[in-house]
Ligand code: HMG
């Protein structure tokens with residue numbers, strides 16, 4: 519039987535957060551409801567961040583309240599601090615994600631603080647989550663390249679990944695935030711991380727700015743990673759990473775992964791349908 523590889527759908531969060539057009543809450547709910555029927559086990563649907571920083575995500579609680587939760591699907595939310603954690607918990611997110619950067623420049627642009635200060639803000643989230651039985655995922659941004667600081671040393675990513683796991687994250691998602699990784703630079707980074715954290719606790723989160731995201735998924739599969747973040751329709755980018763374009767499209771990631779003999783368990787027709795909907799949301803047509 520083909521070995522399973524999981525795609526973690528992040529389009530409703532990482533995808534939509536970057537859209538300029540204010541997207542009505544009902545449209546976000548409709549997209550999530552469609553994705554809930556496509557075979558995902560995890561979907562990131564909201565951010566509980568400052569609405570002054572990312573206005574598009576200000577309706578996270580309404581999105582979580584309005585979706586039809588499908589059995590077996592976990593609905594995740596991004597939380598930068600305790601205010602965000604309290605919001606996500608009140609909205610009944612099934613899990614939360616904290617997000618740190620492997621580079622100081624991006625940490626300041628995205629979170630307005632140093633990497634160490636961001637970890638200090640995450641500590642109470644991790645402590646409360648442990649008490650609440652809430653799972654916490656960790657993201658690391660700029661794992662090979664930073665738009666402010668240039669190339670990221672692999673050792674910095676390995677240190678931070680090990681730290682997030684030690685602090686209680688169940689999985690660390692490694693973000694090529696600006697989509698500049700090559701299979702070679704990504705492999706060098708992954709080898710350093712894999713010396714400290716097993717592949718089963720890692721995910722790949724690759725943006726497709728340079729058109730190499732699927733090649734980077736393939737390089738990661740060869741090193742044992744089996745979870746990849748993606749966004750239907752290739753939605754996305756990051757508002758605080760100049761030049762960052764879309765996440766790898768779920769439909770492209772699914773095709774590449776399945777062409778290599780793995781199974782994603784996703785329903786192709788449902789994915790293509792959701793991708794068409796996501797692309798329409800961009801234009802409001
Ligand atoms: P700050 O301005 O330094 O902090 O922002 P603050 O504590 O002074 O708060 C400013 C205002 O925001 C205050 O309101 C707070 O109450 C409010 P005011 O007194 O001015 O009226 N506030 C909040 N409101 C709602 N929810 C909250 C919250 N926190 C504070 N949780 C802060 C610091 C972290 C809040 C800000 O920098 C922020 O929200 N950053 C998030 C940026 C973001 O969402 N970026 C995109 C996601 S990361 C990403 O996409 C990368 C990833 O996909 C992986 C990859 O690709 O690499 C994960």
Ligand code: MG
Pocket residue numbers: 532693695723755756765
């Ligand atoms: Mg991202």
